[in-house]
Amino acid sequence: MSVPVTELTAIAESPAPPTLGGLAEPAPRGKRRRLRFVANGKAATGLAILGFFVLVGIVGPWIAPYDPSERSQDLVQPPSAAHWFGTTHLGQDVFSQVVVGARGVLIVGFFAGLVATALSVLIGVTAGYLGGLRGESLSALSNVFLVIPVLPLVIIVAAIIPDAGDLLIATIIGLTSWPWGARVLRAQTLSLRRREYVEAARASGERTWRVIGFEILPNLTPVIGAGFVGTVIYAVLTEITLAFIGVSQVSEWNWGEILFWAQSQQALARGAWWWFVPAGLAIALLGTSLALINFGIDEFVSPRLRGSGRTSVRTADGRRVRMKIGFTPVLEDTKERRQ
Secondary structure: OOOOHHHHHHHHHOOOOOOHHHOOOOOOOHHHHHOHHHHOHHHHHHHHHHHHHHHHHHHHHHHOOOOOOOOOOOOOOOOOOOOOOOEOOOOOEHHHHHHHHHHHHHHHHHHHHHHHHHHHHHHHHHHHHHOHHHHHHHHHHHHHHHOOOHHHHHHHHHHHOOOOOHHHHHHHHHHOOOHHHHHHHHHHHHHHOOOHHHHHHHHOOOOHHHHHHHHHHHHHHHHHHHHHHHHHHHHHHHHHHHHHOOOHHHOOOOHHHHHHHHHHOOHHHHOOHHHOHHHHHHHHHHHHHHHHHHHHHHHHHOHHHHOOOOOEEEOOOOOEEEOOOOOOOOOOOHHHHHO
16 A cells, blocks of 8 residues: 655654654763773773873973982981971982872883783783683683793892883783783683674674674673772782892882982881872872773673662662662652553
8 A cells, every 4th residue: 555745744844743842852862981990080080190101101201300329418307398208318319209200100000001902912812702722722821921020030030131111010910910810801702702792793794703702702891890900900019029128120110219318218207208108199190090001901801890889870860869778779760550
């Protein structure tokens, strides 16, 4: 049965149905979803603190008022206008040491995180997708690297190579820190390789690298991000520990080096709190920022965690409903209930 053209024209030219309250329909939520991670309070706070440290690490050697190794006659002086964070037992400016030392800490943390994340993705996803003997071989390789002690290995390398710098130490940390992430990614890949969309991609003749790159890896992005942040935290703490125990070849100046000299010269017994408190606070703030980013990734991935801690929610019509502790409210439209 054919439909007259006049009726089709009338339907096409008919006005759109009125919206509720005469207001226009809301814009699509695609952009809001893209910015949901940044809108998270924990993630935004962590990114802001981390961005501050990255800026300090970039411009630190230029804005430092003194050479961190320069000596002066102001020995163990408290904070003042001339020395914002006081001085050491040799008259060195603590503020300059903290500012300049941020670069080495960030270089080691992020470079080790990149190396470990790349290896964990390559080995973990490949082992989970291939399965069989090849997958078990890669899994056994991960188990072997799990038992390698990182700290003694770095100490030995630093003792053998006198000029071991930040990049070499970061490479060693990254090469020995990937197994945990690889095991997690392998388990996630095993659960994804039999999904319908992956099977459909295989059935359509897609190559293996396209199936992994376009069907599996996008679903593993939050796990990869969380693993990267965790590795950065581990690398930063490892590098600071190495400097604190006296492996001075790790970096020319970093926060662990400041704490090493403060402890060896008994800064606490002297009452020179300014010698170790700024570096300790910098370490704590950097670790807090990375932890907040990790929490933000968890809440971005899990809807259950995303709503945790809220005492009230906003309904579609703009009303706020207070939630009871221990219960998840189910919001229904009052008009639909009346009908």
